[in-house]
Amino acid sequence: MDVKADGLVLRSTDYGENDKMVTLLTAEHGKLSAAVKGVRKAGAKLRFACQPFCFAEYVFAGRCGRFTVTQASLHNGFYDIRNSVEAYYAAAGILEVADALAREELPAPTLLVCAVEALEAIDGGVVAPALARFLFEAASLAGYPVTAEELCPVCGRKIAGRRYFDMASGSFNCADCAVGVPASPSTHALLRKFSGKSVPDEETEGGAVRAVRLLRTYLSYQTDCPFETLAQSADLLG
Numbered sequence: 364m365d366v367k368a369d370g371l372v373l374r375s376t377d378y379g380e381n382d383k384m385v386t387l388l389t390a391e392h393g394k395l396s397a398a399v400k401g402v403r404k405a406g407a408k409l410r411f412a413c414q415p416f417c418f419a420e421y422v423f424a425g426r427c428g429r430f431t432v433t434q435a436s437l438h439n440g441f442y443d444i445r446n447s448v449e450a451y452y453a454a455a456g457i458l459e460v461a462d463a464l465a466r467e468e469l470p471a472p473t474l475l476v477c478a479v480e481a482l483e484a485i486d487g488g489v490v491a492p493a494l495a496r497f498l499f500e501a502a503s504l505a506g507y508p509v510t511a512e513e514l515c516p517v518c519g520r521k522i523a524g525r526r527y528f529d530m531a532s533g534s535f536n537c538a539d540c541a542v543g544v545p546a547s548p549s550t551h552a553l554l555r556k557f558s559g560k561s562v563p564d565e566e567t568e569g570g571a572v573r574a575v576r577l578l579r580t581y582l583s584y585q586t587d588c589p590f591e592t593l594a595q596s597a598d599l600l601g
């Protein structure tokens with residue numbers, strides 16, 4: 364039976380003599396692996412459908428979990444991501460996190476939308492804020508939401524000046540309570556903005572790169588995944 368699904372290529376590996384095995388993130392089936400036959404031959408039509416970041420509508424043939432891609436029509440290849448090393452690593456970090464969080468046969472519509480939106484932004488040249496927002500959303504989808512409030516959850520007072528981020532609870536607290544690792548006001552402001560709060564732009568300035576670092580550490584702490592590509596991306600961003 365043919366199955367049709369929008370998929371984002373998380374990774375692909377060589378397989379057999381001329382084939383590839385592609386791992387996709389789909390809305391309906393979560394993570395889905397499928398063979399793409401003959402795709403390593405010169406002039407193969409489905410070559411694009413195995414490239415990392417390729418977002419396409421795939422048609423699969425097969426049963427019992429063994430699928431073969433028979434057709435693909437491209438939505439977006441995000442080709443401009445390859446024009447800068449910062450963009451490339453940030454985008455690869457998104458695939459790394461999506462790969463770690465998604466499961467086979469567990470629908471992942473929101474994760475797919477968040478990943479595609481972040482890749483669109485990075486493709487358009489907005490790197491650190493898009494990566495930070497994706498990591499914020501991904502943490503929430505993984506069951507570890509970040510709480511970024513104005514009031515310290517420990518003592519109840521307004522957080523001012525230096526602040527701390529508690530990896531165990533995923534929340535910011537004040538310098539008097541000082542639970543967790545030091546965090547900057549701009550990181551806190553940006554994550555409050557991502558939470559839907561109204562925050563002036565000048566308060567979030569410089570917060571995106573710091574937020575990427577903090578959220579990578581937090582996701583690694585919560586999931587036990589090292590997220591090495593993401594760590595390299597954070598280093599490249601400054």
Ligand SMILES: [Zn+2]
Nearest residue numbers: 515518537540
């Ligand atoms: Zn406090």
